Amino acid sequence: xxxxxxxxxxxxxxxxxxxxxxxxxxxxxxxxxxxxxxxxxxxxxxxxxxxxxxxxxxxxxxxxxxxxxxxxxxxxxxxxxxxxxxxxxxxxxxxxxxxxxxxxxxxxxxxxxxxxxxxxxxxxxxxxxxxxxxxxxxxxxxxxxxxxxxxxxxxxxxxxxxxxxxxxxxxxxxxxxxxxxxxxxxxxxxxxxxxxxxxxxxxxxxxxxxxxxxxxxxxxxxxxxxxxxxxxxxxxxxxxxxxxxxxxxxxxxxxxxxxxxxxxxxxxxxxxxxxxxxxxxxx
Amino acid sequence: xxxxxxxxxxxxxxxxxxxxxxxxxxxxxxxxxxxxxxxxxxxxxxxxxxxxxxxxxxxxxxxxxxxxxxxxxxxxxxxxxxxxxxxxxxxxxxxxxxxxxxxxxxxxxxxxxxxxxxxxxxxxxxxxxxxxxxxxxxxxxxxxxxxxxxxxxxxxxxxxxxxxxxxxxxxxxxxxxxxxxxxxxxxxxxxxxxxxxxxxxxxxxxxxxxxxxxxxxxxxxxxxxxxxxxxxxxxxxxxxxxxxxxxxxxxxxxxxxxxxxxxxxxxxxxxxxxxxxxxxxxxxxxxxxxxxxxxxxxxxxxxxxxxxxxxxxxxx
Ligand SMILES: [Zn+2]
Numbered sequence: 365x366x367x368x369x370x371x372x373x374x375x376x377x378x379x380x381x382x383x384x385x386x387x388x389x390x391x392x393x394x395x396x397x398x399x400x401x402x403x404x405x406x407x408x409x410x411x412x413x414x415x416x417x418x419x420x421x422x423x424x425x426x427x428x429x430x431x432x433x434x435x436x437x438x439x440x441x442x443x444x445x446x447x448x449x450x451x452x453x454x455x456x457x458x459x460x461x462x463x464x465x466x467x468x469x470x471x472x473x474x475x476x477x478x479x480x481x482x483x484x485x486x487x488x489x490x491x492x493x494x495x496x497x498x499x500x501x502x503x504x505x506x507x508x509x510x511x512x513x514x515x516x517x518x519x520x521x522x523x524x525x526x527x528x529x530x531x532x533x534x535x536x537x538x539x540x541x542x543x544x545x546x547x548x549x550x551x552x553x554x555x556x557x558x559x560x561x562x563x564x565x566x567x568x569x570x571x572x573x574x575x576x577x578x579x580x581x582x583x584x585x586x587x588x589x590x591x592x593x594x595x596x597x598x599x600x601x602x603x604x605x606x607x608x609x610x611x612x613x614x615x616x617x618x619x620x621x622x623x624x625x626x627x628x629x630x631x632x633x634x635x636x637x638x639x640x641x642x643x644x645x646x647x
Numbered sequence: 648x649x650x651x652x653x654x655x656x657x658x659x660x661x662x663x664x665x666x667x668x669x670x671x672x673x674x675x676x677x678x679x680x681x682x683x684x685x686x687x688x689x690x691x692x693x694x695x696x697x698x699x700x701x702x703x704x705x706x707x708x709x710x711x712x713x714x715x716x717x718x719x720x721x722x723x724x725x726x727x728x729x730x731x732x733x734x735x736x737x738x739x740x741x742x743x744x745x746x747x748x749x750x751x752x753x754x755x756x757x758x759x760x761x762x763x764x765x766x767x768x769x770x771x772x773x774x775x776x777x778x779x780x781x782x783x784x785x786x787x788x789x790x791x792x793x794x795x796x797x798x799x800x801x802x803x804x805x806x807x808x809x810x811x812x813x814x815x816x817x818x819x820x821x822x823x824x825x826x827x828x829x830x831x832x833x834x835x836x837x838x839x840x841x842x843x844x845x846x847x848x849x850x851x852x853x854x855x856x857x858x859x860x861x862x863x864x865x866x867x868x869x870x871x872x873x874x875x876x877x878x879x880x881x882x883x884x885x886x887x888x889x890x891x892x893x894x895x896x897x898x899x900x901x902x903x904x905x906x907x908x909x910x911x912x913x914x915x916x917x918x919x920x921x922x923x924x925x926x927x928x929x930x931x932x933x934x935x936x937x938x939x940x941x942x943x944x945x946x947x948x949x950x951x952x953x954x955x956x957x958x959x960x961x962x963x
Contacts, residue, residue: 439963447903447960448894452879501959508956530847530869532879535893536905539847539869540958543855546824547831547952554832570869572820573808573848578828592820592848593810601810611815621818 392416408628417585417628419565422474422489425524429632435478435487438513439506443470447501448535456533459495467493471502472527475510477519481636483643486514489524492566496528499571503531504541507575511548514557520639521552521559525576528594529569542574549578558642560635563590563613563622581638582622584613585631590622651712655696655704659915662689693914700864702890702899706872708864709843713918715925716775717744717759717802720842723925724932725750725757731791733784737817740781742773742805743853745788747797750933756792758785758853759802759842775844776809779822782852786826789833798836798936801853806871808849823852830855831955832948836939838932840910841865841897842917857951858935859905861897862928863912867905868895905958908935 389400394416404410408428409418426435443460450456464470472494477486488510490497507523514521530538552559561579563572565588573592576582584590591598591611599606609615616622626634652660666685669678700708708714721728725748732739745758760777763769785801792799808819830837830853837856845854845867861867870878875893876885900906910931913920939947 442961442963445960445962448892450892452875452885452889452892501961505959505961532870532875532893534960535868535895536900536903537959539851539867540905540955542824542848542851543827543831544955544958546827547855547955550828550832551952553828570848573823573852574827575824577818577821577824591815592808592823593815597810598812598815602812606812610812615816619816619818621821 390418392418410628415586415627417565417587419492419526421491421493422469422524425489426474426478426487428628429480429487429635430478431480431482435476437474437476439475439509441470442502442506444500444502444534446533447537448533450533450535452533459533463494467491469494471506472497472499472531473503473506475506477513477517480522480632480639483520483636483639484517485520485522485639486510486517487522487524490526490571492526492528495531497526497571498528498531498538499541500531500534500538501541504538504544507541507545508548511545511552511559514559515548515552515555518555518557520557520643521549522562522635523559523575523579524562524564525567525571526564527567527569527571527576529571539570542570545575546578549575553580556646558639560638560642562626562631562635564588566590568592568594577621580642583624583626583634584616584622586613586625586627588613590616653704653707653711655700656915659689659693659696662692697915701887702866702894702896703872703887705864705896706844706866706890708916708918709866711916711918712764714843715917715921716764716804717757717761717842719921720759720802720925720928721746721748721757723922724748724929725755728757731788734780734787736783737780740773740777740784741771742775742777742809743781743785745785750929750936753933753936754797755936756788756797756799757802758788758799760805760850760853762804762843773809775805776807777805777849777852778809778811778814779817779819782808782819782822782826785853786822786829789826789830789837793833793835796835798838798940799833799856800838800840800932801856803839803841803845803850803854803867804843805846805849806844807846808852823848826852827855831951834944834948836936836942836947837951838935838939840928840932841867841906844871846871855951855955857939857947857954858907860908860910860931860935861900861906862910862917862924863897864916865897866890866895867897867900868893 392411395414397413446457475488563584728748730746744761760775762775763772839856841861872886872890875889897909917924
């Protein structure tokens with residue numbers, strides 16, 4: 365649930381990441397370098413000076429991972445139905461409507477098939493820009509269907525995760541998406557079809573505690589925040605600041621929970637090579 | 648007055664105490680009629696209070712410190728319980744208990760969250776909040792049950808998976824995720840019962856099964872009302888509204904088709920009569936098991952996939 369900030373005394377402030385603002389140039393939040401947007405895009409939204417990975421969405425990942433013109437989106441129109449008629453300080457239905465308008469996305473995940481170095485894969489990529497990349501019924505259903513495509517067509521599954529966790533406004537329905545997607549992955553695993561999980565900043569909560577952590581191979585972008593509980597909750601539990609680098613990709617690598625760290629520039633080639641190693645060996 | 652009385656229970660307890668007091672004088676005075684009138688009044692009051700609980704009051708009942716916990720049910724419902732410990736990897740998590748037991752003659756593997764009753768036992772049980780080794784212990788027990796063809800019963804009662812530093816370091820998320828995957832393809836029947844609090848991934852981590860049952864006064868959701876309040880309202884003060892918005896009671900979840908059945912509690916809640924609650928639960932479990940044991944493993948697993956596949960509401 366990391367897209368809200370909560371103030372609490374005695375605890376140092378989070379570094380706050382922002383989505384890409386409009387304008388001609390941007391400032392790297394790590395080293396302060398000023399980078400022109402065009403230059404940033406050519407560098408796959410990584411800082412040319414310090415290699416800080418800017419947070420990007422599904423559209424950007426699709427643009428550099430797939431062979432040109434091969435990505436075909438599925439379930440594009442699926443939208444949340446507000447099953448609980450949830451109201452907090454604002455109606456959930458209004459929140460959905462305004463977020464769709466603001467982002468041009470219908471929910472927090474894009475799914476489809478495409479070719480990576482001429483190898484067809486089923487693909488899902490989350491968008492943090494849509495209510496913190498939170499998983500409700502739409503995200504769970506779209507990811508489940510994408511896994512079904514992998515299962516039926518016997519093609520590898522790749523999911524890029526980027527999420528604050530489950531979507532509170534859909535209550536227990538959100539929680540059950542964790543079980544639903546994991547059950548689909550069990551069936552995929554039984555069929556010996558590879559699933560590669562890519563973790564980006566941030567991947568927390570119910571997404572981490574379901575499909576994100578279930579890859580045959582799990583890889584992560586550098587310095588991505590990855591965990592179950594958010595850092596703020598842990599800080600409150602233990603009553604002190606967290607060690608430097610806690611819950612970052614490098615920490616997970618060191619503790620044995622991811623296979624390797626991949627920079628954006630290497631991502632396509634590494635995925636392609638992994639598919640090569642894992643897929644079609646049972647013929 | 649008894650300790651641990653919830654606000655809305657007070658009028659009932661006051662009347663009950665008054666009746667108690669009158670009984671002491673019953674031998675000297677003929678007040679049996681008055682007592683009877685008061686007893687009828689208590690019953691009416693109870694029915695009107697307990698049939699009109701708000702969702703937040705339900706949450707309070709689910710957390711009532713005198714409610715039966717997993718081990719209480721095991722002792723009251725089963726015989727020959729043999730507790731098994733440890734995840735064979737790191738340690739034994741005391742927030743989850745597990746072992747073989749017999750429900751009448753039916754062998755079962757029971758796995759459940761375990762809370763403590765006082766400060767000392769709560770610290771020992773970590774308030775029912777498992778670390779990764781708890782989920783791995785649970786998985787080990789499920790695999791053991793599967794290997795020897797024994798059905799599994801899980802009992803959910805947790806305020807959440809423990810959000811600690813070491814828990815993260817040892818892979819809390821991975822441990823829960825692994826259980827979701829493995830439980831969805833376990834070859835023996837799994838019955839899940841929410842006996843108290845079903846808080847988020849920490850509950851679901853042992854909550855995938857063929858039949859999902861909730862005791863009448865329990866809650867199950869993606870987040871606790873307090874945390875939901877603090878995030879969405881940016882204050883801890885809106886827990887009542889959050890509980891309403893989350894629609895987290897047994898009736899709500901039945902309507903949402905997430906659970907299969909509600910198990911009635913004694914009037915006033917499970918804590919009012921442990922043995923009666925255990926008897927009811929036992930007969931429901933035996934009935935459910937009897938049905939599930941007739942189903943072949945492949946069918947069991949495909950139905951489980953389908954069951955969770957249907958959960959969720961969207962437009963397209
Ligand atoms: Zn930089």
